[in-house]
Amino acid sequence: xxxxxxxAAWALAAFLAPQQKPVPPAPPPTPCLTIAEAARHRGxxxxxxxxxxxxxxxxxxxxxxxxxxxxxxxxxxVVIFPEDLRRLGDVNQLAxxxxxxxxxxxxxxxRAQIVLENAKQFEGESAARLPKLLKGYDVEEHGKFSAGxxxxxxxxxxxxxxxxxxxxxxVDVEQGPQ
Numbered sequence: 405x406x407x408x409x410x411x412a413a414w415a416l417a418a419f420l421a422p423q424q425k426p427v428p429p430a431p432p433p434t435p436c437l438t439i440a441e442a443a444r445h446r447g448x449x450x451x452x453x454x455x456x457x458x459x460x461x462x463x464x465x466x467x468x469x470x471x472x473x474x475x476x477x478x479x480x481x482v483v484i485f486p487e488d489l490r491r492l493g494d495v496n497q498l499a500x501x502x503x504x505x506x507x508x509x510x511x512x513x514x515r516a517q518i519v520l521e522n523a524k525q526f527e528g529e530s531a532a533r534l535p536k537l538l539k540g541y542d543v544e545e546h547g548k549f550s551a552g553x554x555x556x557x558x559x560x561x562x563x564x565x566x567x568x569x570x571x572x573x574x575v576d577v578e579q580g581p582q
Contacts, residue, residue, distance in 0.1 A: 437450050443515075443516040451505070467483075467484040480517065482519075492520065
């Protein structure tokens with residue numbers, strides 16, 4: 405009888421115990437696309453990797469990471485708007501480096517592009533070490549440094565002291581000079 409009671413208790417405990425399902429392994433991280441593959445994934449959030457050959461700027465103040473010698477024939481580019489450039493740092497340091505950029509691949513004039521807005525979109529060793537822009541860096545002037553606006557000096561706070569003038573000797577009109 406004792407064996408039957410022990411067996412029933414074990415079966416009841418096994419039935420009431422929470423069932424633990426095996427945890428499936430995490431899926432491997434998706435590899436980054438090449439710049440040639442990026443065009444086929446327009447409209448989706450992806451990682452794109454490539455070597456930045458040069459960093460260029462337009463007359464409107466936008467900055468571009470070019471992955472091809474001829475940027476007009478390149479299937480992919482990265483665009484940075486002037487207002488985002490201050491948050492990102494000195495992207496000119498990326499020239500010649502291989503980068504991985506995450507973001508939504510958009511279509512612009514028949515080419516795939518990612519708009520780079522913050523440093524969290526970067527991956528890899530080069531992005532973490534981007535130096536901040538210098539304080540006088542003027543984004544609107546396409547990377548030229550500005551010392552500020554010239555203004556004429558205002559009035560001095562201290563009154564200007566005049567040296568006392570020597571008074572000419574008093575002349576009595578009736579007597580004439582002495």
